[in-house]
Amino acid sequence: MAAPKKGRNASPQSKPGRSLALILIAIVALTGGMFASGHTTPRLGIDLAGGTSITLQAKADQGSAINKANMDTAVEIMNRRVNGLGVSEAEVQTQGTSNIIVNIPKGTNSEEARQQVGTTAKLYFRPVLASEPSGAAASPSASPSSSSSGGASPSPSGSASAEEKASSSSASPSSSATSQGRAVTDALKADATPSATSSAADSASPSASGGTGSSGNKLEDQYAKLDCSKSADRATAGKTAKPSESTVACGDIGGAWYKYMLGPAAVDGTEVKKAQAVFDTQTASGWQVQMNFSSTGAKKFADITGQLAKNSTPQNQFGIVLDGEVVSSPYVSQSISGGQAEISGSFTQEEAQSLANMLSYGALPLSFKEQSVTTVTAALGGEQLHAGLVAGAIGLALVVVYLVAYYRGLALVALASLLVSAALTYVIMSLLGPTIGFALNLPAVCGAIVAIGITADSFIVFFERVRDEIREGRSLRPAVERGWPRARRTILVSDFVSFLAAAVLFVVTVGKVQGFAFTLGLTTVLDVVVVFFFTKPLMTILARRKFFAQGHKWSGLDPKSLGAKPPLRRTRRPAGPAAGSVDPKEA
Amino acid sequence: MSKLGNLGARLHRGEISYDFVGHRMLWYGISILITITAIVGLAVRGLNMGIDFQGGAVFTTPKTSVSVAQAEEFAKDASDHEAVVQKLGSGGLRIQIAGMDTQKSDEVKTALAKDFKVDSEAINADLVGPSWGEQIANKAWQGLAIFMVLVVIYLAIAFEWRMAIAALIALIHDITITTGIYALVGFEVTPGTIIGLLTILGYSLYDTVVVFDSLKEQTKDITKQTRFTYSEIANQSINGTLVRSVNTTVVALLPVAGLLFIGGGFLGAGTLNDISLSLFVGLAAGAYSSIFIATPLVADLKEREPQMKALRKRVKAKRAQAVAEEELSATRPAPADAPEDAAPAVVGPRNQPASRNRGRGRPSGKRR
Numbered sequence: 001m002a003a004p005k006k007g008r009n010a011s012p013q014s015k016p017g018r019s020l021a022l023i024l025i026a027i028v029a030l031t032g033g034m035f036a037s038g039h040t041t042p043r044l045g046i047d048l049a050g051g052t053s054i055t056l057q058a059k060a061d062q063g064s065a066i067n068k069a070n071m072d073t074a075v076e077i078m079n080r081r082v083n084g085l086g087v088s089e090a091e092v093q094t095q096g097t098s099n100i101i102v103n104i105p106k107g108t109n110s111e112e113a114r115q116q117v118g119t120t121a122k123l124y125f126r127p128v129l130a131s132e133p134s135g136a137a138a139s140p141s142a143s144p145s146s147s148s149s150g151g152a153s154p155s156p157s158g159s160a161s162a163e164e165k166a167s168s169s170s171a172s173p174s175s176s177a178t179s180q181g182r183a184v185t186d187a188l189k190a191d192a193t194p195s196a197t198s199s200a201a202d203s204a205s206p207s208a209s210g211g212t213g214s215s216g217n218k219l220e221d222q223y224a225k226l227d228c229s230k231s232a233d234r235a236t237a238g239k240t241a242k243p244s245e246s247t248v249a250c251g252d253i254g255g256a257w258y259k260y261m262l263g264p265a266a267v268d269g270t271e272v273k274k275a276q277a278v279f280d281t282q283t284a285s286g287w288q289v290q291m292n293f294s295s296t297g298a299k300k301f302a303d304i305t306g307q308l309a310k311n312s313t314p315q316n317q318f319g320i321v322l323d324g325e326v327v328s329s330p331y332v333s334q335s336i337s338g339g340q341a342e343i344s345g346s347f348t349q350e351e352a353q354s355l356a357n358m359l360s361y362g363a364l365p366l367s368f369k370e371q372s373v374t375t376v377t378a379a380l381g382g383e384q385l386h387a388g389l390v391a392g393a394i395g396l397a398l399v400v401v402y403l404v405a406y407y408r409g410l411a412l413v414a415l416a417s418l419l420v421s422a423a424l425t426y427v428i429m430s431l432l433g434p435t436i437g438f439a440l441n442l443p444a445v446c447g448a449i450v451a452i453g454i455t456a457d458s459f460i461v462f463f464e465r466v467r468d469e470i471r472e473g474r475s476l477r478p479a480v481e482r483g484w485p486r487a488r489r490t491i492l493v494s495d496f497v498s499f500l501a502a503a504v505l506f507v508v509t510v511g512k513v514q515g516f517a518f519t520l521g522l523t524t525v526l527d528v529v530v531v532f533f534f535t536k537p538l539m540t541i542l543a544r545r546k547f548f549a550q551g552h553k554w555s556g557l558d559p560k561s562l563g564a565k566p567p568l569r570r571t572r573r574p575a576g577p578a579a580g581s582v583d584p585k586e587a
Numbered sequence: 588m589s590k591l592g593n594l595g596a597r598l599h600r601g602e603i604s605y606d607f608v609g610h611r612m613l614w615y616g617i618s619i620l621i622t623i624t625a626i627v628g629l630a631v632r633g634l635n636m637g638i639d640f641q642g643g644a645v646f647t648t649p650k651t652s653v654s655v656a657q658a659e660e661f662a663k664d665a666s667d668h669e670a671v672v673q674k675l676g677s678g679g680l681r682i683q684i685a686g687m688d689t690q691k692s693d694e695v696k697t698a699l700a701k702d703f704k705v706d707s708e709a710i711n712a713d714l715v716g717p718s719w720g721e722q723i724a725n726k727a728w729q730g731l732a733i734f735m736v737l738v739v740i741y742l743a744i745a746f747e748w749r750m751a752i753a754a755l756i757a758l759i760h761d762i763t764i765t766t767g768i769y770a771l772v773g774f775e776v777t778p779g780t781i782i783g784l785l786t787i788l789g790y791s792l793y794d795t796v797v798v799f800d801s802l803k804e805q806t807k808d809i810t811k812q813t814r815f816t817y818s819e820i821a822n823q824s825i826n827g828t829l830v831r832s833v834n835t836t837v838v839a840l841l842p843v844a845g846l847l848f849i850g851g852g853f854l855g856a857g858t859l860n861d862i863s864l865s866l867f868v869g870l871a872a873g874a875y876s877s878i879f880i881a882t883p884l885v886a887d888l889k890e891r892e893p894q895m896k897a898l899r900k901r902v903k904a905k906r907a908q909a910v911a912e913e914e915l916s917a918t919r920p921a922p923a924d925a926p927e928d929a930a931p932a933v934v935g936p937r938n939q940p941a942s943r944n945r946g947r948g949r950p951s952g953k954r955r
Contacts, residue, residue: 050673053681076722094716095645101715375676377655388850395845399838406834442779446862449846450786453839453870454793457831460838461797464831486804493745494796500741501734501789508730510723516782517730520789 016537023420023533030427042426043433044105045089045441050377051105054114056368058098066098070365075100078117080361080510089439089515092117099371105439112350120323120367121358123269124243125301126262127308128317128329134228134250134259219261223248228257234325243268249319251326260326262319266304269322271297275359277352278342287352290342291359298339306335322355323367392449399452407463409548409555414459417535421455424526441512444519451523454498458531462487466539477543484536491531498524604826608818611883618760618880625767634766637685637775638671639718644687646699647711650678653703658682665698666691669775685775687714727781731788738792746803753884754795757876761791765869772864779862787869790839794832795877801828802882810894813901821886825878836874843867 034040043049058066058074075092082090082102090113091103104113227233228250234257243265251258274292293301308316309332316333319326320343328343347355403411425448432438465483470476502521506514542548548555597603607614646662653661655672662670662682671683684695692712700707735755742751765787769780802824809820846863889895 053675071716072721075716079723091718093642093718096713096715099713101645103718376681377674388846391845391850392842393845394849395842398841398845402837402841442862444782446779446783446843446846446866447786449842450790450839450866450870452842453835454790456838457793457797457835460831460834464828464834468827490797490800493800494793497738497741497792497796498789500737501785501792504734504737505727505730505785508733509726512778512782513723513727513730513785516785520786 016540019533019537020541023529027420027423027427030424030431034427034430037431037434039430039434042429042440043438045439045444046091046103046105046376046378047089047442048378048440048445049106050375051103052113052373053376054102054104054117054373055095055371056100056102056118057371058100058366058368066366068097071098071100074364074366074368077362077364078102081116081357082113083510088437089441089512100368103376112354114370114373116354116357118368118370119354119358120364121269121355122323122363123272123359124265124321125267125304126247126265126319126321127304128260128314128319129246129263130223130261131251131258131314131317131319131329134226134257219246219248223259223261226250226259228259247324249321249324249326251319251329253326253329258326258329260319260329262321262326265321266318267293267297267300269359269363271300272359273297275356277347277349277356279349287347287349288342289347289352289356289359291340293339293341295339298337301339301341302335302337305332308332309334395449396452399456403456409552410463413535413538413542414456414463416538417459417530418452418455420534421526421530424530425451425523428522428526438518439515441515444515447516447519448523451520451527454495454523455527455530458487458491458495458527459535461490462531462535462539476549480539480543484539488532488536491528495524495528598826598829604823606822607825607878608822608883608886611879611887614879614883618876622760622763622767625764625770628767628771632770632773634770635773635775637669637777637780638683638715639778640724640776641686642714642716643668643683643685644692644695645713645715646680646682646684646692646696647675647713648679648682648699648703649705649709651680651703651705653680655680658703661699661702662695665695665702683715689714742796742799746799749888750799750803750881750885753881753888754792754799756884757795757873757881758788758791760876760880761787761869761872764872765865768868769865774861774864777861780865783862783865783869786866787873790870791873791876794835794873795881797835798825798828798832798877798882799885802885810898813898813905816899816902817889817895818886821882821889825882829878832874832878836870839870839874840867843870 058071071094075094078100079090079092082088082092082104089105091101093101095101100117102113102117226248234250246261246263249260249262251260271294272291273294276290278288278290280286280288304318308318310316317329318332320328320330343355400411400415403414407414429438429440462483465487466476466479469479469483474482499521502517502524505517506521509517546552552558648658655674658672658680659670662668662672662684666684666687668684668686673681673683675681682699684692687695692714696710696712697707700710703710739748739751739755742748742754762784765784769776774780802821805824805827806817806820809815809817815823843863843866847860847867850863890899
């Protein structure tokens with residue numbers, strides 16, 4: 001009997017009807033969106049649905065040993081990479097002494113996840129000692145224009161030379177790094193234009209000398225032999241370099257391979273405090289990664305760029321080296337202070353975001369090799385889950401029975417509100433699966449069950465207020481309107497506490513606790529939304545129905561059974577607006 | 588319902604009430620007893636931390652026809668621990684057992700090999716570290732600490748510091764009891780347990796705040812009347828919201844009870860037990876502490892305030908006077924009424940705000 005009522009009463013008075021219409025439209029729209037997106041069920045966590053298990057083996061190189069501390073750090077960093085928001089339910093743990101297991105729930109993009117956990121993400125800023133195109137594959141690039149530096153105020157000499165070279169030479173730069181400090185936007189110019197300088201390492205090194213003469217010679221030999229068009233060479237070049245030593249490296253600049261001879265690292269990727277992917281709208285050069293340095297990093301960066309600016313090409317460039325590969329090699333025309341820089345390469349959005357993610361969360365102290373990838377079934381047996389669902393359903397049925405027995409007609413309002421709340425939760429969780437990787441695990445399901453209690457409490461607080469008003473001798477409509485502000489305050493004050501818990505835990509914690517905080521916050525907000533936009537308007541409308549307003553025995557609002565004072569009916573009709581004297585003792 | 592409804596009405600009018608505040612020492616005592624039991628349980632038995640917290644061993648079997656349920660039995664027999672068994676893409680099984688060292692894992696491996704009727708070399712055993720590492724735990728503690736500080740500040744502003752302290756004590760009470768019972772029952776602590784505890788934390792505060800909200804409303808103009816002391820009004824406030832508290836608790840507990848007793852007990856959904864137990868105990872404790880601990884605590888703290896002491900004196904004096912001049916107030920036994928009803932009678936028209944909720948001011952003609 002609730003359904004026709006809604007329809008018929010929506011029109012006569014607009015206000016409650018409008019709220020009801022609003023929330024129904026929202027449900028329909030969200031449901032439509034859910035079906036349109038094709039994700040009609042929430043993504044389930046690994047404990048409920050199983051997933052993929054990746055085993056990674058640590059490789060001892062780059063001067064760091066495989067020990068417990070390094071492994072634990074690696075686990076933490078991987079965890080944050082695959083579970084940045086804490087809602088994806090991925091699990092990372094060590095196995096044995098040198099393995100790490102990463103469990104990813106079904107339905108996650110496991111390719112992407114494998115890349116995320118496996119990438120070391122060691123980032124260094126190294127001064128360029130020499131660079132040139134490498135191998136025949138260095139084909140002329142068709143896009144010679146991307147050397148811009150944010151377009152604010154290009155330094156005349158820099159841009160001129162870049163353009164000249166770009167037009168005259170076959171290869172072209174496609175990467176740039178510009179300082180984000182407003183005053184120094186022109187300080188960096190991308191200049192990947194190869195200059196076939198083969199300067200000796202020791203004479204060229206702009207900062208501290210890269211090594212002894214012998215190592216410098218060895219480096220030159222390596223550099224001469226290096227052919228970056230060969231994947232075998234690329235796989236080894238510079239991958240094992242220590243940050244304190246000079247090295248050679250390859251870089252894919254604008255679709256062509258370049259080889260570099262690089263000095264010792266001047267700034268470490270760990271000095272990056274925060275990184276984020278941005279789309280460069282000014283020059284439309286695509287996705288970039290913006291970095292903020294820590295204070296020491298900013299100082300180091302200012303020093304090195306100041307030194308480099310004094311040199312001539314190519315020694316005024318520095319290479320941004322990620323996992324032994326040069327991703328960008330901008331040149332410097334003046335010292336860059338301000339502690340900001342950006343990397344632009346030919347990134348797609350995902351690449352830029354994943355790089356920013358890795359820079360923010362730090363580099364792995366070890367590098368890893370994928371050892372095995374296998375599917376696993378749910379940790380929670382299917383029959384157990386089934387039993388749990390049946391038990392939960394029985395519990396819910398008991399709730400319905402209790403509500404109907406106690407609140408009678410009002411139970412319809414409570415149940416309809418619970419249904420609306422459940423529908424909204426379900427749809428939103430389903431939609432959050434593909435958008436932010438939200439996965440529902442067993443604790444979240446239990447959290448949702450407790451949320452039933454908290455949501456129902458809002459109605460119960462409201463109903464009890466209304467019934468108190470009726471006991472005072474008020475008729476239903478004024479009772480609803482007078483009971484609501486008081487119930488509303490209680491609901492808001494108490495839900496705020498829940499929301500505070502959710503917000504703090506979400507911001508501060510990581511992993512599953514964060515996921516829990518998200519679920520709690522979501523259900524709390526939905527509770528408020530449902531009470532304000534559904535329960536209250538529905539009560540307002542129902543209060544006009546004879547069945548409720550006259551306090552039918554089955555409406556749950558019968559003044560007699562609620563124990564409204566008899567003097568009331570003796571002196572005046574119960575529906576009368578005047579409250580009457582409830583407590584005659586007020587002499 | 589009519590019986591229950593009447594009960595609600597009589598509670599509302601104060602015709603019947605339970606003296607929660609008056610009997611507070613009894614309930615404090617009971618709570619202290621339970622809490623001590625819980626702490627002793629924690630100290631003696633300790634928490635049985637699961638594989639996610641302390642690590643353990645992972646056994647990988649070759650392709651096998653043994654079912655997951657059977658494997659769970661085998662693993663439990665071999666190790667005395669609940670095992671997590673997953674089927675792998677290869678057709679083999681992955682069995683995870685908490686709290687294994689190398690020696691123990693070798694024993695289990697041999698036992699499992701016998702059960703699975705394969706060579707023990709075919710089973711691959713590895714020690715695994717915790718997936719719920721120290722970092723997650725540390726951050727969780729940090730988050731909790733920040734939340735506690737913020738919530739105390741919030742409650743101190745929205746209500747007052749006494750209520751904030753009482754709410755915090757009630758919260759600690761609930762968490763201690765839940766953790767203690769967990770230790771006594773001996774279930775393995777999983778991430779689900781922790782999530783359950785956090786849920787309890789949220790619920791306990793929520794419930795306390797709902798009760799305090801009513802308390803705050805009823806004690807708003809308390810100093811303007813001389814009929815009731817703070818404790819009495821606090822008690823009436825609890826009784827007034829009792830129906831709501833009972834209903835909410837029933838509604839919140841029923842689904843969890845379903846999971847715990849029907850799911851865990853009859854249907855054998857073993858792994859659900861850990862979460863539903865912590866939820867069940869916690870929810871019950873949360874509802875109990877709001878009424879029996881938090882509100883009486885506030886009353887205790889409030890009664891120390893000079894203002895409230897003065898009020899208590901005035902109330903006593905007034906009552907003594909009332910006994911003397913019985914003819915004036917003989918029409919009705921005063922203490923049985925709700926505070927709002929009483930307030931205007933004492934203070935007269937000046938005190939309209941206290942009766943604003945009843946709207947009794949308007950039909951002035953109705954007053955006798």
